[in-house]
Amino acid sequence: MxxxxxxxxxxxxxxxxxxxxxxxxxxxxxxxxxxxxxxxxxxxxxxxxxxxxxxxxxxxxxxxxxxxxxxxxxxxxxxxxxxxxxxxxxxxxxxxxxxxxxxxxxxxxxxxxxxxxxxxxxxxxxxxxxxxxxxxxxxxxxxxxxxxxxxxxxxxxxxxxxxxxxxxxxxxxxxxxxxxxxxxTNDVDLGRAQINFMTEMAPEIGWESIAVLAEDYSWADQPWEIYQEQLKETPVDVAMDKRYSPATDDFTDIYDDVAEAGADAVFISAAHTGTDALLDWSVPNRPTSQPTPQPFAFGGIHVPMQLPNYYEETEGACRYGIGYSAATERSEITxxxxxxxxxxxxxxxxxxxxxxxxxxxxxxxxxxxxxxxxxxxxxxxxxxxxxxxxxxxxxxxEFYDTDHVHAHDRVYDEDDETTVGVYFQWQQNDDGEGVREVIWPEVHATGEYITPPWLE
Structure with a gap:
């Protein structure tokens, strides 16, 4: 990274x-x-x-x-x-x-x-x-x-x-x-996109409560503010929230708190710490012969999951994780x-x-x-x-007008589904290969969300 x-x-x-x-x-x-x-x-x-x-x-x-x-x-x-x-x-x-x-x-x-x-x-x-x-x-x-x-x-x-x-x-x-x-999209509209996803998809994928996590880098400040202000208007309950240190490389204690809070999913904003967060969710480093994944789903803004060969890089550990992107190799935005x-x-x-x-x-x-x-x-x-x-x-x-507070930023238009980005889930195809299936918005969907089997 x-x-x-x-x-x-x-x-x-x-x-x-x-x-x-x-x-x-x-x-x-x-x-x-x-x-x-x-x-x-x-x-x-x-x-x-x-x-x-x-x-x-x-x-x-x-x-x-x-x-x-x-x-x-x-x-x-x-x-x-x-x-x-x-x-x-x-x-x-x-x-x-x-x-x-x-x-x-x-x-x-x-x-x-x-x-x-x-x-x-x-x-x-x-x-x-x-x-x-x-x-x-x-x-x-x-x-x-x-x-x-x-x-x-x-x-x-x-x-x-x-x-x-x-x-x-x-x-x-x-x-x-x-x-x-x-x-x-700018960091404010980036936060808005996550709220829109949560509003439309949380009930469909079974997320009634979430733990909101974000690394403490400046890029995540505005999305974090949006979460604090607007998540309460979505169908999900916020079981806990936490800004964590950029130096975090072990999420065991954080995930113990998430499990104790009873959250259905971790909703994360991570660029620099994303892989450590992913691995400690999927294959936690615990003294068992067959590590058990964490008792909650995982997804959000996760920059490493945007890497097309991330499935191979993590030996499948990203399977069932969801991420946000401009497009994927399977999508057809235009x-x-x-x-x-x-x-x-x-x-x-x-x-x-x-x-x-x-x-x-x-x-x-x-x-x-x-x-x-x-x-x-x-x-x-x-x-x-x-x-x-x-x-x-x-x-x-298109770009916001010169008198707009976000002048010359790319326009985020909820009524134009080519401007809102896509949410995808890492899944495995019939050949055992990792693929990113788009699950939102529906007009761009290439697949449906799969609940991690250990949560069924």
Whole structure:
């Protein structure tokens, strides 16, 4: 998994910019004598080539800069990079953008705010990126907002949910208007999605009471607030709730409390601690020859369960667990979903993770508006994206208006079931393979919820 700064290690974002107000992309590109050298990803993660020369020396190329956590090893960053590469391949096969070839340059943020800023500067100032996409850790995106404003360059977020970014756009539009969130939905709407699932599905799957757990990272703050305010309006009773330490790697005591509270299920919000939480639910580390799973169901926002090969990685321990995602390899949110999934599989021999879908859509969205306007100039593209309605692999992509509190965030519309994400359950097919069956919303369902057999 990606490594992130927990609450105690967050980096404060300066209010007055980056401290580099005297240097921006435009001035550097005018004065650079042609010495920028970077690593470019052209279509495939395994095919790197060195590109020499500044961006204004190569006017026949449109450069997409991707910010991803550890793209050569981390499953989130890996999927983001490969998904962007698929999009770039498709664009080049179709003639590029406005007749220009498209190249992808990948930068490793290492899940660090400071490294994210350094890599952003490299993409823009050295590689001459025409747009940047990506970022995953909320702290990393927060650290970039003043950089994005300073460079006046379009950035399409495809992994971070923090509403910090949209608040900046709302509060100081002219400065921060270059930021758009293609996905995921912001942290407030992320919480709303869980409430909607609980309202519609809890009675159907037999969850009368739940234990609400969330890791104590900043990304989970807003969902937690939503849970506190709105779960009481759903059909379930909250038997207990707990924010637990980011350092938690043994959930035995927590799960003992859940069992004592009599909860039907753990409803968890976990990214960094998800696998430990899963294993201690499914195969608790107890001194018995045949460990007994915990006496409750398990699911929620669980980032590791979004990994398409998680069943194999956990040797089936995730079976019966449920998770939330933009899409799955079996879902068909729009016709473009399976087109992307199959191309990704043909190229990589595997399926994309959640943030890969958003990254693919971001690159394609940028290409569409650039083709519509005939330019990649950010100033020209901002109003076009604001008015855009784009159909992508993750559904219909539109953005909240500039006067909305979540300005330039992806719209979450309960009446448009292509915008609400999907809940899936890890199940086993007839061949003994793990599959993610979509169980909500009904219009996208590929299967039905299966109660863990030890709870029947």
């Amino acid at each position: 990606s490594q992130y700064e927990p609450r105690g290690g967050e980096t404060d974002v300066p209010e007055n910019g980056t401290g580099r107000d005297d240097l921006n992309r435009r001035t550097l590109l005018k004065t650079a004598g042609g010495g920028a050298v970077g690593v470019s990803l052209a279509g495939c993660l395994d095919s790197y080539e060195t590109i020499a020369g500044s961006a204004d020396e190569d006017t026949e190329t449109v450069t997409i800069g991707l910010l991803a956590p550890e793209p050569e090893s981390d499953f989130v960053g890996h999927s983001m990079a490969r998904s962007a590469a698929v999009a770039v391949d498709e664009l080049n096969e179709a003639g590029g953008i406005n007749g220009q070839d498209v190249e992808l340059v990948v930068a490793d943020t290492n899940g660090s705010p400071l490294e994210a800023r350094r890599q952003y500067q490299r993409l823009v100032l050295e590689e001459g990126a025409d747009v940047t996409v990506g970022t995953f850790a909320s702290e990393a995106l927060a650290s970039l907002m003043d950089e994005i404003a300073e460079q006046e360059l379009l950035h399409l977020t495809t992994g971070s949910a923090t509403q910090f970014a949209s608040q900046r756009v709302h509060d100081a539009y002219d400065r921060y208007k270059y930021h758009f969130r293609v996905g995921p 016709p473009k979903t399976q087109e992307f999934v199959q191309r990704y599989y043909e190229t990589n021999g595997s399926y994309p993770q959640d943030m890969g879908y958003y990254t693919y859509d971001a690159v394609k969205l940028f290409a569409e508006v650039a083709e519509l306007t005939g330019t990649t100039d950010s100033e020209s593209l901002v109003p076009v994206i604001e008015a855009e309605s784009f159909t992508g692999a993750t559904g219909n992509v």
